[in-house]
Amino acid sequence: MVAGFETTSAVLAWFIHAMSEYPDVQHKMKEELMSVSVNQNLTLNQLDSLVYLDCVINEILRFHTITSGTVRTLTVEDRLPKSNFQLSKGDSVLMPFYNLAHDTQHWSIDTESFAPERFLNEDKNHHLYTLLPFGVGHRQCIGQALARFELKAIIARMLQRVTFGDGGPKINSGGHFTGLTIQPKHVGVTTGFS
Numbered sequence: 001m002v003a004g005f006e007t008t009s010a011v012l013a014w015f016i017h018a019m020s021e022y023p024d025v026q027h028k029m030k031e032e033l034m035s036v037s038v039n040q041n042l043t044l045n046q047l048d049s050l051v052y053l054d055c056v057i058n059e060i061l062r063f064h065t066i067t068s069g070t071v072r073t074l075t076v077e078d079r080l081p082k083s084n085f086q087l088s089k090g091d092s093v094l095m096p097f098y099n100l101a102h103d104t105q106h107w108s109i110d111t112e113s114f115a116p117e118r119f120l121n122e123d124k125n126h127h128l129y130t131l132l133p134f135g136v137g138h139r140q141c142i143g144q145a146l147a148r149f150e151l152k153a154i155i156a157r158m159l160q161r162v163t164f165g166d167g168g169p170k171i172n173s174g175g176h177f178t179g180l181t182i183q184p185k186h187v188g189v190t191t192g193f194s
């Protein structure tokens with residue numbers, strides 16, 4: 001339940017907060033939606049063609065990394081490739097998703113900027129392991145295709161009907177709290193129907 005529900009709902013909460021903070025991004029997403037469907041019907045092919053929406057989902061997953069990392073336990077001795085650091089059998093190694101996604105060595109556009117366009121431009125060919133929202137290897141997230149599909153369908157449907165706005169500093173101040181997932185803390189948005 002936690003793996004399948006809390007993760008995707010956290011992304012949606014971050015998404016709603018992001019829309020209230022970045023109206024230009026929201027506007028661009030609405031334009032893209034209008035360009036593929038004027039009557040609000042969406043076929044699978046039309047949903048697939050929403051490239052900017054994919055970029056926004058990737059940027060939410062990069063900027064907020066819903067889980068802070070994952071751990072692997074070594075079954076054999078090994079050395080880290082660059083530093084030659086010795087690792088022993090039984091050692092636990094943390095893969096820190098947030099640090100990787102915000103490491104300026106690996107990204108061209110400022111990692112502290114919310115910039116979905118990075119995935120179309122300078123950061124299009126980012127290193128595979130700098131963005132691991134679903135982990136990697138044998139134990140990577142089993143539900144990632146479903147999660148991406150759910151997110152895309154729900155976000156597209158929401159933005160066809162609703163425009164999110166900033167509810168003001170008292171209630172929409174952001175921040176986060178970390179439980180099993182990283183969740184936004186103060187999300188107070190306005191909703192307009194358009």
Ligand code: HEM
Pocket residue numbers: 003004005007008011066067069070071132133134135136137138139140141142143144146147
């Ligand atoms: C945006 C949504 C989601 C995120 C960010 C996410 C993230 C993750 C991460 C980071 C892991 C650990 C991967 C690793 O250690 O390499 C994981 C594992 C897992 N996830 Fe997800 N997940 C999401 C959605 C889902 C959904 C929708 C389901 C099921 C319907 C699901 C089921 C699982 C399961 C069962 C595992 C354990 C896999 C294993 O240990 O073999 N997740 N997920």
